[in-house]
Amino acid sequence: MSISDRQLEERKMRQDRILSGALEVFKSKGLEKATMDEIASESGFGKATLYYYFHSKEEVFAAILENGWETLWTSLEPVISGNEGPRQTFVNVLLKIAENAKNRPGLFEFLFNAPKLMQFESQPWKKYQHRMYGTIQGLLEDGIREGEFPKLDSQLLFKAMGGLFMGLVLMGDRKEPVSARDVEELINQLITDPTKAE
Amino acid sequence: MSISDRQLEERKMRQDRILSGALEVFKSKGLEKATMDEIASESGFGKATLYYYFHSKEEVFAAILENGWETLWTSLEPVISGNEGPRQTFVNVLLKIAENAKNRPGLFEFLFNAPKLMQFESQPWKKYQHRMYGTIQGLLEDGIREGEFPKLDSQLLFKAMGGLFMGLVLMGDRKEPVSARDVEELINQLITDPTKAE
DNA sequence: TTAAATTTCGACTGATCGTTCGAATAGTTT
DNA sequence: AAACTATTCGAACGATCAGTCGAAATTTAA
Incomplete structure (x- = not known):
């Protein structure tokens, strides 16, 4: 047997x-x-x-990344295929990522920052990374087109929103993690929504 | 002699x-x-x-950071002591940092990211770092008080804007750096300015 | 129970690399 | 030119550590 x-x-x-x-x-x-x-x-x-x-230290490291990205992506799928508008879906994605980050403290700092300086042969987690970034970029593009975001270059908006979120979730003292409520409130108050202009 | x-x-x-x-x-x-x-x-x-x-490899590294931060801070001082409103001063600070980043490509990724994992004895560049962060935080607080930014927790706003800026300037391909025009346009279009609500 | 497979691990090896040594060279002063 | 100082550097040292070896312990299968 x-x-x-x-x-x-x-x-x-x-x-x-x-x-x-x-x-x-x-x-x-x-x-x-x-x-x-x-x-x-x-x-x-x-x-x-x-x-x-x-097989090696690098393989251990890569396994952590691969696991983390896969888990993250899996948890994101239902959120993405929901049928709310692009802006709300975008917020939901951020909320879900923040939730993940809260459950596994420290891991996400890794997922986003670690692979900067690293030229391993195969980087299987990049698959998930690209999918995620692509999805988010798509949401932003749709949001711009539908007037839920200001009419800006979508690449630029992507960088800005990506950075903003990183700053919120990954920056500063780990003791007081940013809550879902904070993220949602902040995005809605801070980021101009042309459809809601009075 | x-x-x-x-x-x-x-x-x-x-x-x-x-x-x-x-x-x-x-x-x-x-x-x-x-x-x-x-x-x-x-x-x-x-x-x-x-x-x-x-004396050591670490000292070389530290000297790079110290130099970089000092140069950055020095170039920031006149901008900070200008007498425009908090929001515009904040934008000016970002523009000045972006200009620095453009002139010395690669250095700034270092200034902001490198010191994460590093417990040297003395970190003299932290002095400048804290001064800069303190100043920016102050600008944001003033801006909130004067109604030029949405009424949000200033810590949170700081993290968000800090991240946003990092995303803009330090993310993605170095080939196409973000221009000053982009930064200014993006902040003004993206970030709600309650004084300009129609 | 016995043979086979799976799992464990401390000790060793070889390579890498920060740092030091000691001597050579170049520059300055008298 | 002689004495002294400042600068340069290749070779050697020593510590660290990823990865291997071979054997022991444990588990499973027959």
């Missing part, structure tokens, strides 16, 4: 345990300064055992 | 040459992956010579 379901499941649990130990270390040290020894002791395995589950 | 002015000046020029070589390397490799050998060959000195001018 081959390998049992339970075995596969347990193996996956061990991988996840390694991954979450690794995330802690990466968060505090960054990719380069994090050592496999530290990841090992943080996750409760011997160093060599890590190499039984992953 | 002691050391001549010219000698001091030449020494400073050599330090600057090292710093700008180092910036190139740090930009493409990051702090950890950048090697002193590469910085040496990039700046045209032998490796040991670097240590004649700086």
Whole structure:
């Protein structure tokens, strides 16, 4: 007989345990300064055992990103295929991302910032990243076309709104995370909505 | 006799040459992956010579940040002490930063992003950073009080506007940097100005 | 129970790289 | 020119650490 379901499941649990130990270390040290020894002791395995589950430190790192992006994207899909207007859908997407960020503190700083300086061979998480960015860009374009956003270059608007959101969710002290209410209020008060001009 | 002015000046020029070589390397490799050998060959000195001018790799890095922040802050001072309203002054500050970023491409990504994961002993550039953030926060508070921005929590507005600006200036392809015109137009069209509500 | 497969791990290795050494060269002063 | 100072640098050192090895422990299958 081959390998049992339970075995596969347990193996996956061990991988996840390694991954979450690794995330802690990466968060505090960054990719380069994090050592496999530290990841090992943080996750409760011997160093060599890590190499039984992953080929390299980079692979561990990549697995964290891949997992994170996939989870994020999956949670976003229903929001995106909802049938509200572009502007509201856009806000809903932000709210959902903020919710994710709240549930897994620290991970999202990674998802968005980590891959800057990194030329691994394959970056499978980029698939999700591009999908997400594409979707958001599309929402903004639709919103502009329908007059729910000011008539601006959509690339520019994308950068601005992307940055704004990063600033809200990922900046400053982690102690007081930004609430969903804050995000929604802020966008609606701050960002001109031509359809609501009095 | 002691050391001549010219000698001091030449020494400073050599330090600057090292710093700008180092910036190139740090930009493409990051702090950890950048090697002193590469910085040496990039700046045209032998490796040991670097240590004649700086005590360590970290000191080189810190000198880049310190220089950059000081230059930035100095260029900001006249803008800040101008006597336009808070909102316009805020826009002017952003424009000035964008101008700086354009003149020294790549440096500003550093100034704002690099010090995240870094616990050096002394971080003298933080002085400028705090001054700048404090000033901007003050402008936003004044702007809110005078009704030039929506009535929002100023911390939140600060994060949002900070992020927005980072997104504009530091995100995406470096090839097509955001122009001053873009920044100004975007802020004025995008960010609600209650005094101009029709 | 015994054989086979899976999982674990401490000790070792090899490469990388920050930093130091000591000596050579260039420049300045007397 | 001689004495002194400032500058340069390749070679060597030593610490760190990713990744490997081979054997032990544990689990599963027969």
